[in-house]
Amino acid sequence: xxxxxxxxxxxxxxxxxxxxxxxxxxxxxxxxxxxxxxxxxxxxxxxxxxxxxxxxxxxxxxxxxxxxxxxxxxxxxxxxxxxxxxxxxxxxxxxxxxxxxxxxxxxxxxxxxxxxxxxxxxxxxxxxxxxxxxxxxxxxxxxxxxxxxxxxxxxxxxxxxxxxxxxxxxxxxxxxxxxxxxxxxxxxxxxxxxxxxxxxxxxxxxxxxxxxxxxxxxxxxxxxxxxxxxxxxxxxxxxxxxxxxxxxxxxxxxxxxxxxxxxxxxxxxxxxxxxxxxxxxxxxxxxxxxxxxxxxxxxxxxxxxxxxxxxxxxxxxxxxxxxxxxxxxxxxxxxxxxxxxxxxxxxxxxxxxxxxxxxxxxxxxxxxxxxxxxxxxxxxxxxxxxxxxxxxxxxxxxxxxxxxxxx
Numbered sequence: 001x002x003x004x005x006x007x008x009x010x011x012x013x014x015x016x017x018x019x020x021x022x023x024x025x026x027x028x029x030x031x032x033x034x035x036x037x038x039x040x041x042x043x044x045x046x047x048x049x050x051x052x053x054x055x056x057x058x059x060x061x062x063x064x065x066x067x068x069x070x071x072x073x074x075x076x077x078x079x080x081x082x083x084x085x086x087x088x089x090x091x092x093x094x095x096x097x098x099x100x101x102x103x104x105x106x107x108x109x110x111x112x113x114x115x116x117x118x119x120x121x122x123x124x125x126x127x128x129x130x131x132x133x134x135x136x137x138x139x140x141x142x143x144x145x146x147x148x149x150x151x152x153x154x155x156x157x158x159x160x161x162x163x164x165x166x167x168x169x170x171x172x173x174x175x176x177x178x179x180x181x182x183x184x185x186x187x188x189x190x191x192x193x194x195x196x197x198x199x200x201x202x203x204x205x206x207x208x209x210x211x212x213x214x215x216x217x218x219x220x221x222x223x224x225x226x227x228x229x230x231x232x233x234x235x236x237x238x239x240x241x242x243x244x245x246x247x248x249x250x251x252x253x254x255x256x257x258x259x260x261x262x263x264x265x266x267x268x269x270x271x272x273x274x275x276x277x278x279x280x281x282x283x284x285x286x287x288x289x290x291x292x293x294x295x296x297x298x299x300x301x302x303x304x305x306x307x308x309x310x311x312x313x314x315x316x317x318x319x320x321x322x323x324x325x326x327x328x329x330x331x332x333x334x335x336x337x338x339x340x341x342x343x344x345x346x347x348x349x350x351x352x353x354x355x356x357x358x359x360x361x362x363x364x365x366x367x368x369x370x371x372x373x374x375x376x377x378x379x380x381x382x383x384x385x386x387x388x389x390x391x392x393x394x395x396x397x398x399x400x401x402x403x404x405x406x407x
Contacts, residue, residue, distance in 0.1 A: 038080075042076055042079065042080070043076065044110075045076075045106050045107070045110050046072045046073075046075060046076040046106060047072070048110055048113050048114060048117070049072070049106070049109040049110055049113040049141075050068050050069060050072045051113075052113040052114075052116050052117050052120075052137070052138065052141065053068070053109075053113060053116075053138045053141060053142065054068040054069075054138070055068075055069075056117075056120075056134065057120075057129075057130070057131060057134040058131065058134045058135050058138050059131045059134070059135070060135075075102060075106070078098075078102075079099060079102050079103070079106075081095075082095045082096075082098045082099035082102070083095075083096075083099040083103075085099075086098070086099045086100070086191065087099070087221075091222060091223065091226065093190075093191035093192075093222075093226070094191075096190070096191040097191045097192060097389075100191065100387045100388050100389060101388065101389060103387060103388050104149070104152075104351065104387070104388025104389065104390045105145075105149060105388075107351060107354075107388065108145045108148055108149055108152075108351070108390075108392070109141070109145050111352075111353065112141045112144055112145050112148075113141055115141075116137040116138070116140065116141040117137075119137055120133060120134060120137050148392050149390060151392070152351065152390035152391055152392040153389055153390050155390070155391040155392070155395055155396070156384075156385045156389045156390050156391040156396070157192075157194075157197070157389065158396070159197065159200045159201055159204060160201070160204075160383045160395070160396035160397050160398045161395060161396070161397060161398070162204065162208065162397070162398050162399075162400055163381075163397040163398070163399050163400065164400045164401075164402065165367075165368055165378065165399065165400070165401055165402070166401075166402045166404055167340060167368065167376060167378065167401050167402070167403055167404065168404040168405075168406055169319055169339050169340055169376075169403055169404065169405070169406075170339075170374075170406050171317075171318075171319040171339055172283070172285070172319050172339075172403055172404070172405040172406075173281070173282070173283025173284070173319075173405060174281065174283065174405045174407055175279075175280050175281020175282045175283035176280050176281060176283045176284075176285055176319075176403060176405060177281075177403070177404055177405035178402060178403070178404070179211045179212065179241075179280060179285070179402070179403040180208065180209065180210045180211045180212070180400060180401075180402055180403075181210065181211065181212045181213075181214065181321070181342070181400070181401040181402075181403060182205050182208055182210040182212070182213045182214070182239075182398065182399065182400055182401075183213075183214050183216060183342045183344075183378065183380050183398075183399035183400075183401060184201070184205070184213065184214070184215045184216065184380075184383050184398065184399075185215070185216035185217065185218065185248075185325075185343070185344025185345070185380040185382045185383065185399075186216075186217070186218040186248070186344045186345065186347055186380075186382030186383060186384050186385075186386065187201075187215070187218070187219055187220065187382075187383050187384045188218055188219075188220065188221055188250070188382075188384040188385060188386045189219065189220035189221070189222075189227045189230035189231055189384070190220065190221040190222060190227070190384075190386075191221075191222070192389060193229075193230065194230055194384075195229050195230045195232070195233070198230050198231070198232075198233040198234070199233040199236075201233070201383060201398065202233040202234060202236045202237050204398055205237050205398060206236070206237060206238050208398075208400055209240075210238075210239045210240070210400075211239060211240045211241045211242075211278075211280065212239055212240075212241050212242050212243075212244070212278065212287065212321075213237055213239040213242075213243045213244070214244050214245075214246075214323045214342055215234070215243075215244070215245040215246070215263070215268070216246060216248070216323055216324075216325055216342055216343055216344040216345075216380065217245075217246050217247050217248025217249070217250075217251065217292060217325035217344060217345070218248030218249065218250045218251070218325065218344065218345065218382075218386070219231065219245075219248070219250075219251065219259055219263070220250070220259070221250055221253075221386070223254065223255060224255055224258050224259065224262055228262070231262065231266075232266075234263070234266055234268070235266035235267060241278040241279075241280065242269060242276060242278050242287055243267065243268045243269065244268060244269045244270075244271050244276075244287060244289055244323060245260070245263040245268045245269070245270050245271065245289075245323075246270075246271050246272075246289040246290065246291065246292070246323045246324065246325060247259065247260065247272075247291050247292050247295065247303075247325065248292050248325040248326075248344065248345065249292045249293075249294045249325065249326070249345070250386075251292070252292060252294050252295055252298040252300070252303075256295070256298065256300055256303060257300060257303075260272055270289075271287070271288060271289020271290075271310070271323060272289070272291065272303075273289070273290050273291055273304070273305075273306040273309045273310045274288070274289070274309070274310055275287060275288035275289070275310055275311060275314055275320075277314075277318075284315075284318050285318065285319055285320075285321060286311070286314045286315070286318045286319065286320040286321070287321050287323075288310045288311055288314070288320055288321070288322045288323070288338075289310060289322065289323040289324070290305045290306060290307055290310045290322065290323075290324050290329065290332075291303050291304055291305050291306070292305065292324075292325040292326060293305045293325075293326055293328065293329055305324070305329060305332065307322075307332045307333070307335070307336040307338075308336070310322070311336055316337070319339040319340075320336075320337065320338045320339050320340070321338075321339065321340045321341075321342070321403075322336075322338045322340070322341045322342070323341075323342055323343075324341055324342075324343055325343060325344060325345050326343060326345045326362065327343045327345065327346065327362045327363055327364045327377060327379045328361070328362050328363055329341070329343065330343075330363060330364075330371050330375060330377045331371075333371070333375050333377070334371050334372040334374075334375045337374060337375075338374075338375050339374060339375065339376065340375070340376050340377075340378065340401075340403075341375065341376070341377045341378070342377075342378045342380070342399075342401070343377065343378070343379050343380070344379070344380045344382050345362070345379075345382075346358050346362055346364075346365050346366060346379060346381070346382075347381060347382045347385065347386065347391075347394060348365060348366040348381030348382070348394035348395070348397075349365055349366075349393075349394045350385060350386070350388075350390075350391055350392075350394050351388060351390055351391070351392045351394065352392045352393035352394065355394065362379075363377075364377060364379045365379065366379050366380070366381045366394075367379060378399065378401060380397055380399045381394060381395065381396060381397045382396060382397070383396050383397065383398055384396065
């Protein structure tokens, strides 16, 4: 907490007539408010599919409607329990798989039920409503959801496709022209064991014969002890000049320093607000990395996104490639004169149409973009997935950036 923030925080705490702080009551009210918001969102997510698919004008038999209501109610009640057991202190992978899959299924059903409801409304306005339309919409939503969930799961579990992009860096020397930079991001090793997937990803990366490999954070969900086997194949990744890693926001859910140490033990350079210099053909490139933007609020000593420290001592005339987990960190990159930032975090939205919500939080969802006069940003859709084991209209990727000199 910076100077001045502590006073502001204290001033927000309710006090009684004698000036005594009533922080517990204030925290309790905020907690109750959050719970009510969560319950409202969950109820809407589960209620709308039931209403559109079974109850609203479809005329399905009463046992079907009632059975659907019981099923939706039971799923809504079980979901937060599974989520807490899976992602809370117990870290039950079985519960996490159940909660994450339920979230993905209900999201797809909710989205397409909302679209189906809109179709029914338009049909009613055009005089084409009625039971036949309602049942047609209901069956269409179910079929579309089933197809998308099946396809989305296959997409999530497959080895990512390679996405090649040529990036011209104006200050890059001719000796570095053609430098091959592979970006891995958001591997999110988690409740579903993907050790074999991890090994195949490493094979694909090695086949690209990279000069530099960057892991842009969110390496895993869960403890190091639970995920070590899935992470281990990253130790087989090869690069001619450097293999570097920075923390993502998920590392700061626990054991961030442990992940830095583990990756260093696997032979990667952990760019914990520091840089190194790579050279080829007589020309040099500054390869820098910063912690995730959430690091400062993690409570871990020495962790924060510190661009000044990361670039301290670097020759200002050399081009800079910065690895930073979140695209929104590009504002600091621009201020620091960075030539190219590589990031992940967004997953390209992961499950349509979630990318619209991601765009509210981040300046870019995926791909190459320009910021300011000098800085370019490449945002990877990520190699893995978080939470629901689905990718819908947001394919995973292993990014191959080929750096080009203008001369």
